[in-house]
Amino acid sequence: xxxxxxxxxxxxxxxxxxxxxxxxxxxxxxxxxxxxxxxxxxxxxxxxxxxxxxxxxxxxxxxxxxxxxxxxxxxxxxxxxxxxxxxxxxxxxxxxxxxxxxxxxxxxxxxxxxxxxxxxxxxxxxxxxxxxxxxxxxxxxxxxxxxxxxxxxxxxxxxxxxxxxxxxxxxxxxxxxxxxxxxxxxxx
Numbered sequence: 149x150x151x152x153x154x155x156x157x158x159x160x161x162x163x164x165x166x167x168x169x170x171x172x173x174x175x176x177x178x179x180x181x182x183x184x185x186x187x188x189x190x191x192x193x194x195x196x197x198x199x200x201x202x203x204x205x206x207x208x209x210x211x212x213x214x215x216x217x218x219x220x221x222x223x224x225x226x227x228x229x230x231x232x233x234x235x236x237x238x239x240x241x242x243x244x245x246x247x248x249x250x251x252x253x254x255x256x257x258x259x260x261x262x263x264x265x266x267x268x269x270x271x272x273x274x275x276x277x278x279x280x281x282x283x284x285x286x287x288x289x290x291x292x293x294x295x296x297x298x299x300x301x302x303x304x305x306x307x308x309x310x311x312x313x314x315x316x317x318x319x320x321x322x323x324x325x326x327x328x329x330x331x332x333x334x335x336x
Contacts, residue, residue, distance in 0.1 A: 153287065154316050157185045161192035169250045170203050170242070171195070172288075176280045176311070177238055177271045182226045184311055184320070190224045194235075203248045207239040237270040254281075254290050259298030262290075278302045282312035 153166040155175060164171045171191035179187035195201035197217050206214065214236055219228035246252040253269070254262045259281065266277035282302035284290035296303035302310050308322040309330075 151288070152315075154320070155184065155188040155311060155314055156192065157317065157320065158189055158192070161189040164192045164195060164201070168201060169288075171201055172283075173242075173250050173269075173280070174201075174235060174238070176276060176283070177234060177269075178225055178231060179276075179311060184314070187225070188311075193222075193224050194218075203239050203242050203250070206236060207243045207248075209236065211236060234271040241270050254284060254292070256292075258293045259295035262292055262295065263298040279310045279312055282310065286312050287315070 151166040153162045155165055156162050165175055165188060168191070174191045174194070175188035178190040191201055194206075194217065197220065198205060209217075211233070215229050215232040218224045218232040218235070225231040242248060242250055242253075253265045257265075262284075263277055263281050266272055266280055267274060269277070272280070278299045279302050281295055282299040285295045285299065285303060296305075299312075301307065302312055307313055308319060308326050310323060313323055314320045
């Protein structure tokens with residue numbers, strides 16, 4: 149069965165996200181201060197520039213050379229220098245702690261344990277870990293006991309609050325509307 153993903157809103161980038169969990173994890177890391185579609189397209193851009201997406205190659209890359217790869221126009225991220233460091237730190241952590249296999253992060257334990265491991269990743273805080281856990285549960289059939297509770301409101305069925313809920317263009321617009329309304333409510 150071929151999984152359909154619509155996070156990058158680009159068929160080639162989404163195909164990589166659907167087939168490569170390291171790409172998915174990198175997309176989530178990059179998803180800050182730029183549009184979601186650009187963030188989740190980043191792994192495909194890196195794969196194209198590096199002749200494939202390999203956690204070991206990124207972890208071992210010369211930091212200056214990797215920063216150049218990230219910054220080459222069009223840059224992978226709005227802040228290519230700092231994000232190059234974060235991408236390498238995440239890659240190094242995954243190699244050191246999980247032998248380069250990101251699926252080991254969520255391979256066992258309940259939702260709380262998986263959340264704790266996600267939160268321990270470089271560049272992942274509480275919210276990003278919850279959103280990624282919800283993304284895994286809602287779109288990738290990673291559903292350890294208690295995953296919805298560990299993901300907080302991001303795990304709510306039928307919600308439209310994060311990337312975890314984006315399955316097509318319509319749901320992307322619904323998530324954007326939710327975020328806009330939440331921002332407006334927070335200003336009051």
